[in-house]
Amino acid sequence: MHSFIELYPATALGFCLLVALCIGSFLNVVIHRLPIMLQRQWRDECRVFLADELKASESTEPGVYNLMLPRSACPHCGSLIKAWQNIPVISWLALRGKCANCKSPISIRYPLVEMATALLTLACWWQFGFTLSFIFSNLFCIILLCLSLIDLDSMLLPDQLTLPTLWLGLLLNINASFVPLSDAVIGAALGYSLLWALYWLFKLLTGKEGMGYGDFKLLAMIGAWFGWQALPLTILLSSFAGALIGISLIALGKRQQSQAIPFGPYLALGGVVYLFFGAQLHSWYFSYLGLS
Numbered sequence: 001m002h003s004f005i006e007l008y009p010a011t012a013l014g015f016c017l018l019v020a021l022c023i024g025s026f027l028n029v030v031i032h033r034l035p036i037m038l039q040r041q042w043r044d045e046c047r048v049f050l051a052d053e054l055k056a057s058e059s060t061e062p063g064v065y066n067l068m069l070p071r072s073a074c075p076h077c078g079s080l081i082k083a084w085q086n087i088p089v090i091s092w093l094a095l096r097g098k099c100a101n102c103k104s105p106i107s108i109r110y111p112l113v114e115m116a117t118a119l120l121t122l123a124c125w126w127q128f129g130f131t132l133s134f135i136f137s138n139l140f141c142i143i144l145l146c147l148s149l150i151d152l153d154s155m156l157l158p159d160q161l162t163l164p165t166l167w168l169g170l171l172l173n174i175n176a177s178f179v180p181l182s183d184a185v186i187g188a189a190l191g192y193s194l195l196w197a198l199y200w201l202f203k204l205l206t207g208k209e210g211m212g213y214g215d216f217k218l219l220a221m222i223g224a225w226f227g228w229q230a231l232p233l234t235i236l237l238s239s240f241a242g243a244l245i246g247i248s249l250i251a252l253g254k255r256q257q258s259q260a261i262p263f264g265p266y267l268a269l270g271g272v273v274y275l276f277f278g279a280q281l282h283s284w285y286f287s288y289l290g291l292s
Contacts, residue, residue, distance in 0.1 A: 013125055017118050020138075021088035024117030026067075027146050028110050033067055034161075035154040040065060077102035088114040113149065117142055120272075127276055136172055137275060140165070140225060144268035147218065151264035157214025162221050169224035179227035187223025191231055192216045215263050222271040226278065233281060234270035242266040 064070065072081045079101035085091050092111040099106060120141040128134035143165050151157050166188060173184035195216045202210035223231055242263055249255040274281075 012130060013122075016121055016125060016130075020118040020121035021114050023142060024114030025086065025088045025110075027117060027142065027149075028113050029067055029072065030146055031113070031149045031153065033065070034158055035150055035156050037065060037067075038156065038158060038160075074099045074101060074104065076104035109149075113145070116145060120145065123276060133177065136168075136177065140169075140275065141272055144271055148265035148268045151214070151262040155212070155260065155262055157212070157218055157264045159214075159217065162214065162217040166217065166221040166224045169221060169226075172225070173227075178225055179229070183227030183229065184224050187226065187228040187231060188220045189223075190228050191219035191221070191223030194231065194235070195219050211263050215267060218264055218267050222267065222274070226271075226274055229282070230271070230274045230278060233274055233278065234267065237270035237273055238263065238266035241269055 072086065073079060074081065076099060079099070082100075085095065085100055087094075089111045092106060092108075095106065097106050097108060098104065121138050124134050124138040124141060128137060143161055147157055147161055150161075169178075170181070170184055170188065173179055173181045178184075179187070195211065199209065199211055199216070202208070219231065219234065222234055242261065245266075246255070246261045249261075250257050255261065
């Protein structure tokens with residue numbers, strides 16, 4: 001495998017980008033369906049818990065709904081999407097961003113997610129080459145992209161994505177893939193604790209909830225991958241980006257001041273920036289302080 005990559009690096013990179021586009025296409029399914037699956041699961045659990053009160057009510061939702069079934073269909077007319085209509089980026093361009101059956105517009109976000117996945121793959125290749133670090137860092141970026149868009153859509157950061165990724169980060173760092181295991185464990189614990197403490201401090205002072213528990217787990221996940229050293233920069237970048245974009249949206253009238261803003265995408269941005277530029281930023285910071 002390595003000899004093939006050394007002989008044909010462009011072919012290997014092209015194959016990885018093609019796979020990334022396909023993964024991006026699947027991410028669109030995950031981003032749309034996972035919150036719906038969770039909501040259906042919660043309603044089913046409530047029906048069981050409140051069986052006596054809800055005995056007369058019956059669900060009208062389809063029996064099977066997961067990441068594979070039912071088949072993808074147009075949300076407007078319900079026509080099934082054929083294989084040739086589901087080719088990443090190309091199908092959207094060929095259809096001119098419209099359903100082949102009813103001509104309703106197809107959101108541009110679908111090809112953008114696919115292209116973003118490919119660009120993240122390219123960036124990981126550039127940073128790590130074709131190594132295990134490339135594979136796992138790419139997985140990390142793809143999951144952060146997925147979590148960010150789910151949070152933007154539904155204000156949810158599903159445990160089904162954050163917790164397995166957190167544990168994967170700890171397992172990878174048994175061999176210090178990114179940081180020593182002790183730093184990763186401290187990073188996971190401290191990442192959760194910092195936002196948990198901030199949450200309760202804000203709630204005690206204002207009586208309101210400033211963020212959700214999913215944000216705690218997401219920062220813990222980043223800490224598990226890159227250690228406690230990543231937390232200050234991640235929090236700083238995410239807070240700055242969140243404040244800048246939030247104030248801009250309020251100033252432009254796109255969002256009410258009292259309306260909640262998802263924090264997950266900004267934490268994810270901080271994690272991705274640290275992955276690619278953390279070492280350089282740390283070096284710059286300590287040299288600025290005269291400690292290097």
